[in-house]
Amino acid sequence: MLNLPDHYIDLHPTVRDLLSSECQLYIGGQFVSAQSRKTFETIDPSTEQVLASVSEADATDVDRAVQAARQAFEGDWRHKMTPDDRSKLIWKLADLIDERAEILAQLDTLDTGKPYQTALTVDVPLSAEHFRYYAGFPTKIEGATIPVSTQGMFNYTIREPLGVCGLIVPWNYPLLMASWKIAPALAAGNCIILKPAEQTPLSALYLATLFEEAGFPPGVFNVINGYGRGAGAALVEHAGVNKIGFTGSVATAQTIIRSSADTLKRVSLELGGKSPNIVFADADLSNASVGATWAIFGNNGQSCTAGSRLYIERGIFDKVVQGMVDEVSNIKIGPGMTHEPYNLGPVISEVQMNKVLSYVDEGFQGGGEAVTGGKRMTDTGYFIEPTIIVNTTDDMRINREEIFGPVVCAMPFDDVNDILKRANDTDYGLAAGLWTTNLSRAHQFASKLQAGTIWINTWGNTDAASPFGGYKQSGHGREMGKEAIDLYTEVKSVWINIDG
């Protein structure tokens, strides 16, 4: 029996239905329980109450999904449907996502605790836009004719889909992270097995019903919920899976690379970050203070691009930090499913909350001091205060490891040359940013910062059209833009003897 607090917004009847019985796997166009009948619970991080019971896939279920996806790939999807048919289906899916935004947003809000309005106005529309952007691609995935230097030979290339793609996604933006991978994989003509994070299994299941409604053939899209070490690992090891697209932690990515070695399947990785955000004295300080605040506290710091290392030129250090403290004092935090206009919800789980708080404690033990925040907010629900820490050094773990929570260390700098070295002195390289009105400096830093995305006088922008991914341990490959099509296609070179 679903037990939600009275002050929650009314559940959409479809959401209520979905939560009131076992949330099954979606394989070959049908909702089915795990063969083992095992289930796990998904928890509302705002209340710590169970939201729903979810089928827990293991290797047997993954194998069923691979058979279904393989069958679909070898069937009409590959051989009868034209690129134009695929475009129309993907566009239709985007329309359905927009049309059912309320349902998808409620499901992501319940699972993550993020504000409903954020899910409704950001996560869901961005997901729809992602599908819309890639809906245009099927008719534009072209090969080339190559001017080879062998007499009498004609050479051309074809771009083909890879086959069955296992897409393993995290819990921070459940629908959006899934869309980043599903849309280009579909556009390229692949079939998909989606493995949502165990903390956020719900929206993917409703998305499956939209695939059906849009008219995709059964087996093109499958959903396998379960744990990483069960369903996730089985997907990575399965010989029938041609590619793994993964977003998550570095540790899991390393396991994936090791366990994909036997099959040598394609692997693309979008991993974490410890992104440096640099504020120069010539910046618009009011914009920089607000920007640096949301660079870290947006989505509660649970973004791989969170601006968690903040470097501020010494002369303006106090002013910028005070500006951030003022901005934080206006942030309203509470359960995302209420009518209150909260800006942030809880962090995703007890494990994550304890991990974040232990980094904070370690920072304090090393001499760090919180100018705001530093504690859990309530006894129930995984709410943490937005935390700004000063008096830390670059070598501390809190400044080297990804925390994935609402914690930023603000550090002063004196030397403009030195700050570039400090910013790049990290194992990661997902994003970096700077705040300056000096045009030459902006371009110099854009060129020299080692990161896949550079934000100048802004933070956090992404767009389906603009490539996204990491340097160093932040990943392999680029998602979004036309680059993502490369991640989901194989290039074939064809030689024809035209001399007879």
Ligand code: ADP
């Ligand atoms: P986090 O620590 O933030 O939860 P993870 O990298 O563990 O990040 O999780 C991201 C996704 O990877 C989730 O869907 C999770 O279930 C999955 N996952 C975790 N471990 C494995 C694994 N060994 N093999 C495949 N997938 C995994």
